[in-house]
Amino acid sequence: MAPRTDWVVHSGHSSRVERIEAFFGGHGYDPHRHDTYAIGRTLSGVQSFLYRKSLRHSLPGGTMVLHPDELHDGMAGTEEGFHYRMIYIEPVLIQQILGGQPLPFIKGGLSTDPRLYRANETFMQAMDCPLEPLQEQDALFDLAQALQAVSGHPKGRRSFDYQAAERAREYIHDCQGGQVSMDELERVSGRERWSLSRDFRALYGTSPYRYVTQRRLALCRQLLRSGFTLVDAALAAGFFDQSHMTRHFVQCYGLSPSRWLKMQG
Incomplete structure (x- = not known):
């Protein structure tokens, strides 16, 4: 068959x-x-x-x-x-x-x-x-x-600063794929960086750095669908080069960018 x-x-x-x-x-x-x-x-x-x-x-x-x-x-x-x-x-x-x-x-x-x-x-x-x-x-x-x-409800629950974590998340979106530092996130959130990192992981399921990377990859997919080449999409989304973008793309989606493009319906 x-x-x-x-x-x-x-x-x-x-x-x-x-x-x-x-x-x-x-x-x-x-x-x-x-x-x-x-x-x-x-x-x-x-x-x-x-x-x-x-x-x-x-x-x-x-x-x-x-x-x-x-x-x-x-x-x-x-x-x-x-x-x-x-x-x-x-x-x-x-x-x-x-x-x-x-x-x-x-x-x-x-x-x-x-x-x-x-x-x-x-x-x-x-x-x-x-x-x-x-x-x-x-x-x-x-x-x-x-x-x-x-x-169910997790044991040993503690309080989280949801508003501070949300301020950090919104700032990452405002940067649109640009470089973001923990100094900046600490400043805009009003929360000490290690506490912010713990809260961010608990509330959004991932670290601030990986969240930034995911926003860049989302922009990459949008650009690729609109006809950008792999290298142009990578640079426009804030990656160092095409190989840098490809490595993160595979880690995120389990497919290479070229295979992902071929499978789009």
Whole structure:
């Protein structure tokens, strides 16, 4: 039997949440990490991935919840390949609902809890189904509440300076890929740097430096889609050169920039 072609389709509708549908016949992604939640479901086949030092297998009927900044890959668990839908949710959207609590963590990256499955239903529609803004907002609220309920409350909770961390995050966005130092983040947040770093990780799931890198990569993807060459996109997004950008791109998305471009639907 001839191998089926790998493909990825993005929802073409404007949204605060990135939605994709994809099929891979074998190897999908190299080990990588990103600064968003990756939440979705396997529609057919067995979707296997290494996550927190163990091999996991996602089957139809369950929910995948990959935490921000957790290393993972992706591959087919059988010769049939795997078909899935996934959404990528920035932690700030969850924080706007939970109001400065530690990000919910789903142990093992897989859940059979029906509350999560139901809460994710709106986002799991076909890519050609647009979401109205209010519908998306309601779905985000339901999903944040389900994540918190299923994850439980962490032991030994301490207080976090959510407003200071948010000032630092907004400053990073304002810099649009430019160089950012901890001195600057300390100044704009009004928070001592080590406390800020701890709070940032707990609230947004990644370090300030990796968050800056992710913003540059997001700009890179936007530029590549608009026709920029790899080297021009890399320089425009604040990387030293194309190889610097490519190294971070693979670490973030598990694909080279050229392969990622070829798979865009």
